[in-house]
Amino acid sequence: xxxxxxxxxxxxxxxxxxxxxxxxxxxxxxxxxxxxxxxxxxxxxxxxxxxxxxxxxxxxxxxxxxxxxxxxxxxxxxxxxxxxxxxxxxxxxxxxxxxxxxxxxxxxxxxxxxxxxxxxxxxxxxxxxxxxxxxxxxxxxxxxxxxxxxxxxxxxxxxxxxxxxxxxxxxxxxxxxxxxxxxxxxxxxxxxxxxxxxxxxxxxxxxxxxxxxxxxxxxxxxxxxxxxxxxxxxxxxxxxxxxxxxxxxxxxxxxxxxxxxxxxxxxxxxxxxxxxxxxxxxxxxxxxxxxxxxxxxxxxxxxxxxxxxx
Amino acid sequence: xxxxxxxxxxxxxxxxxxxxxxxxxxxxxxxxxxxxxxxxxxxxxxxxxxxxxxxxxxxxxxxxxxxxxxxxxxxxxxxxxxxxxxxxxxxxxxxxxxxxxxxx
Amino acid sequence: xxxxxxxxxxxxxxxxxxxxxxxxxxxxxxxxxxxxxxxxxxxxxxxxxxxxxxxxxxxxxxxxxxxxxxxxxxxxxxxxxxxxxxxxxxxxxxxxxxxxxxxxxxxxxxxxxxxxxxxxxxxxxxxxxxxxxxxxxxxxxxxxxxxxxxxxx
Numbered sequence: 001x002x003x004x005x006x007x008x009x010x011x012x013x014x015x016x017x018x019x020x021x022x023x024x025x026x027x028x029x030x031x032x033x034x035x036x037x038x039x040x041x042x043x044x045x046x047x048x049x050x051x052x053x054x055x056x057x058x059x060x061x062x063x064x065x066x067x068x069x070x071x072x073x074x075x076x077x078x079x080x081x082x083x084x085x086x087x088x089x090x091x092x093x094x095x096x097x098x099x100x101x102x103x104x105x106x107x108x109x110x111x112x113x114x115x116x117x118x119x120x121x122x123x124x125x126x127x128x129x130x131x132x133x134x135x136x137x138x139x140x141x142x143x144x145x146x147x148x149x150x151x152x153x154x155x156x157x158x159x160x161x162x163x164x165x166x167x168x169x170x171x172x173x174x175x176x177x178x179x180x181x182x183x184x185x186x187x188x189x190x191x192x193x194x195x196x197x198x199x200x201x202x203x204x205x206x207x208x209x210x211x212x213x214x215x216x217x218x219x220x221x222x223x224x225x226x227x228x229x230x231x232x233x234x235x236x237x238x239x240x241x242x243x244x245x246x247x248x249x250x251x252x253x254x255x256x257x258x259x260x261x262x263x264x265x266x267x268x269x270x271x272x273x274x275x276x277x278x279x280x281x282x283x284x285x286x287x288x289x290x291x292x293x294x295x296x297x298x299x300x301x302x303x304x305x306x307x308x309x310x
Numbered sequence: 311x312x313x314x315x316x317x318x319x320x321x322x323x324x325x326x327x328x329x330x331x332x333x334x335x336x337x338x339x340x341x342x343x344x345x346x347x348x349x350x351x352x353x354x355x356x357x358x359x360x361x362x363x364x365x366x367x368x369x370x371x372x373x374x375x376x377x378x379x380x381x382x383x384x385x386x387x388x389x390x391x392x393x394x395x396x397x398x399x400x401x402x403x404x405x406x407x408x409x410x411x412x413x414x
Numbered sequence: 415x416x417x418x419x420x421x422x423x424x425x426x427x428x429x430x431x432x433x434x435x436x437x438x439x440x441x442x443x444x445x446x447x448x449x450x451x452x453x454x455x456x457x458x459x460x461x462x463x464x465x466x467x468x469x470x471x472x473x474x475x476x477x478x479x480x481x482x483x484x485x486x487x488x489x490x491x492x493x494x495x496x497x498x499x500x501x502x503x504x505x506x507x508x509x510x511x512x513x514x515x516x517x518x519x520x521x522x523x524x525x526x527x528x529x530x531x532x533x534x535x536x537x538x539x540x541x542x543x544x545x546x547x548x549x550x551x552x553x554x555x556x557x558x559x560x561x562x563x564x565x566x567x
Contacts, residue, residue: 037538279451
């Protein structure tokens with residue numbers, strides 16, 4: 001009895017192996033393309049970090065590269081299918097604009113001065129050694145050698161609040177967002193200048209680029225699926241048209257009318273991931289920091305607009 | 311953002327362009343709380359009163375159609391430098407706010 | 415004794431050697447942690463993208479085209495309108511091919527079913543989400559969508 005079962009089992013195993021070989025061979029013959037495709041990523045595009053915002057791959061940079069261009073090409077926005085080509089920059093050149101972002105800037109200024117009054121040293125921590133806060137926001141994200149990591153502006157605020165004030169200004173919270181917007185407003189009009197040529201910043205840039213192409217979530221989208229040439233960018237996605245990622249960081253944190261609050265970049269990442277049915281991470285997550293370095297490089301050289309409204 | 315407001319005034323040959331932005335939730339009372347399913351109680355600005363040098367110049371009564379953190383803009387003519395413009399608002403719960411600006 | 419051993423043998427044979435079939439569950443209960451994510455620390459950061467599946471259509475289509483229309487137009491379900499023009503749909507997307515007269519193309523139910531289930535066995539670089547492989551829609555919901563497509567003339 002035992003010998004019969006074991007011989008049956010052996011024959012079963014042989015049949016199993018032969019079936020597996022046959023199935024694999026059939027797959028390889030019928031779908032050769034499958035063997036070369038990496039299903040985990042979206043096809044890559046060559047982005048040269050040295051070009052900064054001018055390396056825009058959507059072909060729309062010429063429309064929004066400066067105030068002159070935006071005014072000259074303003075007529076392309078009358079058509080809702082072409083509106084995306086202005087990349088929302090038409091909202092940034094409105095003279096005399098007035099929106100809740102301005103209130104948040106005042107709030108941020110009040111907060112910084114209030115806490116500096118309580119604990120002198122807050123401002124100089126924010127400025128990484130100087131109390132002159134004008135212009136510092138244009139160099140974020142930056143690598144801090146003392147702390148040994150890449151810091152975003154919101155991370156610097158969180159760190160200084162903890163270190164100097166013994167307070168928890170969590171990234172993404174209204175307090176942190178208001179102060180970040182205030183600091184950004186002190187650099188309004190200055191071009192973004194971050195260095196991703198070497199060292200930890202370059203490594204963060206490369207990691208961020210990898211994440212940009214990584215397919216995630218239930219819908220199997222990568223950031224690239226909506227924000228690279230040939231993808232959904234420039235085409236309608238239900239009622240919206242995704243635009244180029246180049247130049248976007250220059251107006252963050254921004255006041256979001258649909259949401260009714262000042263939104264920092266990581267919160268925007270979080271919202272997009274939720275909409276794409278992928279796992280949203282919290283503001284301050286290392287993956288978001290790397291993505292922010294990558295995205296900021298795509299706005300390198302473009303002037304900051306703060307406060308902005310979207 | 312705490313309850314704050316800001317007034318900006320621009321004088322162009324006697325016609326003054328006034329812009330007001332206010333922090334306010336502006337709940338119209340029809341939205342449902344996603345957790346409880348109940349209506350979020352109405353809480354919106356229902357009156358603006360604009361004073362020029364203490365005198366009532368403009369009264370606006372509004373209902374729940376304005377969105378969160380509302381923007382309110384208007385123009386006043388025959389204004390002179392150093393005229394004081396006061397913007398007062400009250401909402402349906404009785405709360406109010408006020409801000410001043412001087413014409414340049 | 416022989417029966418038990420034979421039963422165990424059959425169970426082993428049937429369990430191994432087959433292509434992995436995803437479980438058909440209600441799309442609403444599929445947790446984002448079951449799919450790849452961006453995190454460096456969470457377990458979902460290591461999950462690979464599911465391989466393409468060419469799902470055969472067994473038996474009759476038995477799809478309800480009215481229900482398929484609902485699935486295609488509802489944002490939280492199929493949301494096909496996000497990328498495709500479809501018969502009777504408003505504010506459609508424009509990236510995917512026009513499907514308003516799909517029924518006139520004369521494609522078979524089996525081919526349509528397999529493509530909606532997972533487009534990647536034909537186009538590896540496609541943007542279209544794998545509706546079946548990633549449990550966005552159940553098998554019956556895909557049948558309903560196919561019925562709606564075939565009736566779009």
